[in-house]
Amino acid sequence: MAASPGVEVYLDLLSQPCRALLILLECNQIPHTVRTVALRKGENKTPEFTKMNPMQKVPVLVDGDFVLTESDAILKYLATKFNVPEHWYPRQPERRARVDEYTAWHHTNTRPHAAKVFILEVLLPAMSGSPVDEGRLNRALSQLDETLDKLETMFLRRQPFLCGDEITVADLLAICELMQPLVAGRDVLQQRPKLQHWKSRVQSAVGGAFDRAHAVLYGARERHKAKL
Numbered sequence: 689m690a691a692s693p694g695v696e697v698y699l700d701l702l703s704q705p706c707r708a709l710l711i712l713l714e715c716n717q718i719p720h721t722v723r724t725v726a727l728r729k730g731e732n733k734t735p736e737f738t739k740m741n742p743m744q745k746v747p748v749l750v751d752g753d754f755v756l757t758e759s760d761a762i763l764k765y766l767a768t769k770f771n772v773p774e775h776w777y778p779r780q781p782e783r784r785a786r787v788d789e790y791t792a793w794h795h796t797n798t799r800p801h802a803a804k805v806f807i808l809e810v811l812l813p814a815m816s817g818s819p820v821d822e823g824r825l826n827r828a829l830s831q832l833d834e835t836l837d838k839l840e841t842m843f844l845r846r847q848p849f850l851c852g853d854e855i856t857v858a859d860l861l862a863i864c865e866l867m868q869p870l871v872a873g874r875d876v877l878q879q880r881p882k883l884q885h886w887k888s889r890v891q892s893a894v895g896g897a898f899d900r901a902h903a904v905l906y907g908a909r910e911r912h913k914a915k916l
């Protein structure tokens with residue numbers, strides 16, 4: 689009998705939530721097949737992909753005839769369905785609620801604020817050929833600074849990971865967003881030792897999956913540097 693291909697994930701690894709998903713899959717050896725959707729080629733706009741996700745966004749998970757969008761939901765579904773070690777998405781109600789608390793906050797804070805810096809510094813100039821709008825970039829950087837302050841003073845105040853003593857899916861979503869401005873050579877954690885130590889803890893917890901998921905980003909950073 690042929691081996692099951694496991695779940696299918698539709699990803700572009702230049703996308704932050706897609707990397708978070710790949711790290712969870714690899715770390716927990718969840719059988720999976722990656723289907724690459726190159727956003728820069730508009731592969732998310734094809735009729736086939738649009739049928740699967742009318743929002744035309746990655747990531748998408750396909751598990752048999754179950755199709756799921758939204759990285760947050762996908763990470764939690766995988767953690768629940770595949771019985772990964774409890775710490776990724778704890779069952780105990782208060783500990784689980786701490787993860788949900790961060791992930792709810794993430795999508796209106798860490799995600800848009802870090803992504804905006806990347807969009808202003810890399811995507812818009814590449815698409816329009818115009819120089820970086822320094823005024824908008826500075827405003828985006830100060831918004832991101834407020835988010836980084838909150839990460840340090842609220843979520844990491846008394847604990848090594850965002851939601852407790854061990855790594856959870858929340859840390860994956862957060863670190864993958866905060867890596868994105870690196871494409872422009874911008875290390876947003878440079879002046880932030882507390883967040884740097886947290887990043888090292890996340891990297892140690894996930895091992896080689898971190899760099900494998902970020903290889904495309906490292907390549908984009910080199911290409912961006914060569915263009916300047």
Ligand SMILES: N[C@@H](CCC(=O)N[C@@H](CS)C(=O)NCC(=O)O)C(=O)O
Pocket residue numbers: 702703704705727732744745746747757758759760
């Ligand atoms: N809330 C969604 C966001 C997904 C999302 O914005 N994906 C981006 C890449 S990071 C995308 O597919 N963009 C393609 C487009 O908007 O055309 C999630 O967390 O999964």
